[in-house]
Amino acid sequence: MRSYLVSPLPHTGEGLGVGDMSDQKIRVALADDQRLLREGLRIILEAAPDIVVVGEAADGMEAEQLAAREHPDVMLVDIRMPRKDGIAATETIRALSPATRVVLLTTFDTPELVVDGVRAGASGYLLKDASAEELCAAVRTVARGQVLFQAQSAAQLLAGVQRDPNGNGATHNAQSNADDDSGLTEREREVLRLIAQGRTNADIAETLTVSEATVKTHINHLFAKLGARDRAHALVLARQRGLA
Numbered sequence: 001m002r003s004y005l006v007s008p009l010p011h012t013g014e015g016l017g018v019g020d021m022s023d024q025k026i027r028v029a030l031a032d033d034q035r036l037l038r039e040g041l042r043i044i045l046e047a048a049p050d051i052v053v054v055g056e057a058a059d060g061m062e063a064e065q066l067a068a069r070e071h072p073d074v075m076l077v078d079i080r081m082p083r084k085d086g087i088a089a090t091e092t093i094r095a096l097s098p099a100t101r102v103v104l105l106t107t108f109d110t111p112e113l114v115v116d117g118v119r120a121g122a123s124g125y126l127l128k129d130a131s132a133e134e135l136c137a138a139v140r141t142v143a144r145g146q147v148l149f150q151a152q153s154a155a156q157l158l159a160g161v162q163r164d165p166n167g168n169g170a171t172h173n174a175q176s177n178a179d180d181d182s183g184l185t186e187r188e189r190e191v192l193r194l195i196a197q198g199r200t201n202a203d204i205a206e207t208l209t210v211s212e213a214t215v216k217t218h219i220n221h222l223f224a225k226l227g228a229r230d231r232a233h234a235l236v237l238a239r240q241r242g243l244a
Contacts, residue, residue, distance in 0.1 A: 060084025
């Protein structure tokens with residue numbers, strides 16, 4: 001089984017709570033241009049007692065319409081689809097249905113696409129050859145409001161790796177802390193560095209000797225200052241500015 005990085009998010013009103021998940025099924029929508037793959041995903045997911053598939057789409061534009069109509073808890077979206085690709089569709093899906101958590105599906109482990117997907121609002125990604133166990137676990141993870149990445153791509157994400165326009169390899173597009181205009185306080189920077197280490201809110205609270213409520217307040221403030229949607233997006237933006 002592959003190694004995954006799972007990071008909890010502060011409570012934002014999105015995702016199903018633990019109590020909610022015990023009382024209702026996770027509503028999942030599928031978007032992939034291969035009908036056979038969609039059928040396979042549906043069979044696997046609906047075999048799980050806590051998951052139900054509420055709709056399917058064959059391209060990015062259909063995926064957006066499906067999200068607006070059904071507002072699923074989780075949407076599995078293929079990165080490469082006709083008419084509109086999965087990354088572009090993800091941004092619209094998140095705008096139309098903010099509570100929907102998107103997991104991108106891809107054939108190849110391509111870290112730069114993962115970074116683009118996070119910027120668009122994805123909560124994680126999964127290779128198409130994932131096992132049934134990995135697929136269901138991924139759905140449950142993002143439904144709880146967590147982010148999920150395979151370890152290799154998580155390392156690339158946390159490093160803020162980008163490709164330059166000329167394809168000359170990986171470069172760090174980061175400003176020095178002295179040039180940063182984010183307005184983060186020193187404590188918020190400290191919280192951000194701990195987030196980059198994969199620390200939970202409870203871990204951060206213990207390290208800083210403060211309450212979890214205080215940690216959540218710091219996180220919400222740094223999200224607002226960075227213009228970030230969640231932890232994964234915050235890390236991308238922070239790395240670009242040389243903050244984490």
